[in-house]
Amino acid sequence: MLLVHQGDTSAATTAAITTAHAAGEQVITVHGHDPRADPGAIIALSAAKPRRVLAVGAGFGPVSRLAYRLAVAVTGVQLPGGGQILFPGRRRVALYGHPGDPALGALGQQDLSASIARAKKVARLYRPLSTVPVVPAFEVIATVAEAHPGADGDYSYQSPLFLLRPWVAQATAAGMYVVPDLQAGRDDPLAQAKRYESLLARPNVGLALDPEWKLQPQQRPLQQIGSVSSSQVNGVTRWLGDFTARHHLPQKLLVLRQFRLSMIDGETRLDTRHGDLAIVIHMDGQGTPRDKQQTWDAVTGAAPPGVFFGWKNFYAKDHPMLSPQDTLARAPEPVMVSYQ
Amino acid sequence: MLTGTPGVVAAAVARTLFASAPVVVVAGARHAAGLAAAVREAGRAHAPLLLASSRAGAGADAAAGLRAGIRALHPRAVLAAGVAGNALSAQLPGVHVVTARPGCP
Numbered sequence: 149m150l151l152v153h154q155g156d157t158s159a160a161t162t163a164a165i166t167t168a169h170a171a172g173e174q175v176i177t178v179h180g181h182d183p184r185a186d187p188g189a190i191i192a193l194s195a196a197k198p199r200r201v202l203a204v205g206a207g208f209g210p211v212s213r214l215a216y217r218l219a220v221a222v223t224g225v226q227l228p229g230g231g232q233i234l235f236p237g238r239r240r241v242a243l244y245g246h247p248g249d250p251a252l253g254a255l256g257q258q259d260l261s262a263s264i265a266r267a268k269k270v271a272r273l274y275r276p277l278s279t280v281p282v283v284p285a286f287e288v289i290a291t292v293a294e295a296h297p298g299a300d301g302d303y304s305y306q307s308p309l310f311l312l313r314p315w316v317a318q319a320t321a322a323g324m325y326v327v328p329d330l331q332a333g334r335d336d337p338l339a340q341a342k343r344y345e346s347l348l349a350r351p352n353v354g355l356a357l358d359p360e361w362k363l364q365p366q367q368r369p370l371q372q373i374g375s376v377s378s379s380q381v382n383g384v385t386r387w388l389g390d391f392t393a394r395h396h397l398p399q400k401l402l403v404l405r406q407f408r409l410s411m412i413d414g415e416t417r418l419d420t421r422h423g424d425l426a427i428v429i430h431m432d433g434q435g436t437p438r439d440k441q442q443t444w445d446a447v448t449g450a451a452p453p454g455v456f457f458g459w460k461n462f463y464a465k466d467h468p469m470l471s472p473q474d475t476l477a478r479a480p481e482p483v484m485v486s487y488q
Numbered sequence: 489m490l491t492g493t494p495g496v497v498a499a500a501v502a503r504t505l506f507a508s509a510p511v512v513v514v515a516g517a518r519h520a521a522g523l524a525a526a527v528r529e530a531g532r533a534h535a536p537l538l539l540a541s542s543r544a545g546a547g548a549d550a551a552a553g554l555r556a557g558i559r560a561l562h563p564r565a566v567l568a569a570g571v572a573g574n575a576l577s578a579q580l581p582g583v584h585v586v587t588a589r590p591g592c593p
Contacts, residue, residue: 150501159517159539163498164490166527167536171505202504206491214489 149198150175151183153205164204174198181207183221184232184398194224213423220396225351228323229283232351232398234426235456235483239278240325240401241271242285244460244488246292246307247315253488254463255286260315264322270487273472286319287403287486288312290328291340293361293369303369304333304361306343316347327354327403331361333369337376338383348391354401355388357381359411360432378414389422401426403458403484407433407443409450420454428484430458434465437474444478458484493517495539495550499557502536511535512563514554515570522570529567536561540571555579 150168152161154177168175174196179186183193201218208214220232229238243263245253255263263286271284290312292305312328319326328347330340337357347353362374385402392400402425406412420427429451433443448457459482461469475485490497494517502512515526517539530537538557541550558566558580565584568576577585 158494159515159523160490160494160497162523162527163494163515163537163539164501166530167498167501167505170530170534170536173505202490202501204490204497204501206489209489209491211489 149173149193149196149201151189151201151203151208152177153181153207154179154186156205161204164202168202178208181205182217182233184217185237187226187230190221190224190226190232193218193221197222216393220398223396225398227283227398228325228352229281234399234401235428237280238483239274239280239282240285240458240484241267241274241282242287242325242327242484242486243267243270244287244289244329244486246289247311249292252289252292255288260318263315264319264324267319267324268322274476274485277472277476283325284323285325285327285484286315287327287329287356288315289331289358290344291330291332291335293331293333293358295369297334300335302333302335303363304331304335304340306335306340309344309346312344312347316350316353320350320352325352325354325401326350327356327401329356329358329403329405331358332363333361334363334365334367337362337380338387341384341388345391348388348400349395349397351398354403355384356403356405356430357384358405358432360405360407373408373411375411375413378412378417381412382417382419385419385422385425385427389424392424397424399424399426401428401484403428403430405430405432405460406447407431409446415450416452418452418455420452427455428458429455430460430484430486431482432460434460434462436467437470440466440470441478448480456483458482458486460486460488462488493541493550495541495554495557498537498539499553499560502538502557503560506536506561508562509536510564511567512558512561512565513537513567513569514540514558514576516540519570526567526569529569533567535567540576551579558583 176192178189183189243255245255249256267284274282359376511533513530515523573587
């Protein structure tokens with residue numbers, strides 16, 4: 149099989165394609181240089197399951213990286229909205245909350261079927277405004293910060309898998325992306341993430357860390373704004389990236405919520421180089437449009453290179469809540485918009 | 489991963505996909521009309537397409553690389569499209585170089 153970059157009309161590629169055709173070899177053109185980003189190439193590679201691939205052009209390199217990307221592409225598994233890469237070619241619009249708890253966000257204000265319908269309705273508002281396909285999503289609070297320490301003393305209620313599975317399964321069937329959210333309290337975010345490994349094994353499930361609710365050993369909830377260190381986040385990204393690679397999954401989303409710079413200690417040291425992850429710094433501030441814009445400017449200005457940005461709209465706590473048009477007028481344009 | 493000059497890439501593809509070929513088509517890498525004709529000829533003959541560097545100063549290495557690429561395919565004939573058949577013939581003693589398909593086996 150010969151892999152060439154779509155639109156490459158160089159003499160070398162022309163000769164390579166001609167020779168491949170003469171040899172009866174299949175030629176696959178890739179939009180861009182990452183086959184995971186091209187739904188058509190994924191389908192072709194998955195159908196062909198090639199034992200040998202020749203790729204023309206340095207843009208595909210290095211070899212080890214291309215070999216890994218091809219191994220993911222041949223699985224044929226695609227994300228909701230197509231392809232195996234999250235951004236910038238797609239936009240997620242999500243309902244945020246906890247199943248059955250209306251106080252924690254829009255997702256819990258109706259039953260599962262109605263939540264799916266509501267998420268799709270909100271996402272539809274963005275379709276005419278977005279230059280890329282819009283994918284509806286759930287952000288499900290999986291571990292919920294609590295005022296009381298609980299039996300394990302960590303101030304974090306860990307939703308059992310049986311509670312979350314139907315939400316993930318039905319959202320998957322509805323073509324949605326799902327992001328379990330961790331409010332870790334005094335627990336270790338990485339340990340919490342590992343407890344949801346069976347959900348994370350699904351290609352359309354990512355992960356969110358909410359530093360606001362991460363407590364230091366002597367801290368209690370609601371007495372301060374919590375924080376995570378860059379090393380804690382890097383521990384999660386390393387594990388999640390390795391997990392994604394080991395299972396040859398499409399790129400996985402990691403959301404980091406932030407409305408104060410102190411919430412991510414040592415932010416410039418975040419490791420954003422994992423090709424298997426798309427990291428979104430999610431502006432989680434509420435209030436007037438002016439307040440939110442100031443928070444947005446601070447959050448986007450402090451972020452390290454290699455991350456994307458998300459924006460959250462609060463139905464009750466924004467005054468007023470931005471319209472979809474105004475939301476997408478932010479710069480940089482958010483790749484993910486959530487509704488709480 | 490195939491990178492390098494057009495001639496190197498074309499030869500590498502041919503060598504990988506063909507153990508041998510009775511006919512090899514050679515075109516000038518910078519001669520668009522000749523390349524288009526060569527693509528057609530290679531398609532008709534189910535032959536690999538190699539590229540000769542027509543860049544001034546391409547040097548002996550490029551010519552030697554092309555010769556090696558052709559010899560590796562053990563052709564009985566080389567069809568030159570957009571390159572000087574005489575010069576190619578002089579570089580490939582024992583190989584039948586033609587400039588038109590009827591001369592091919």
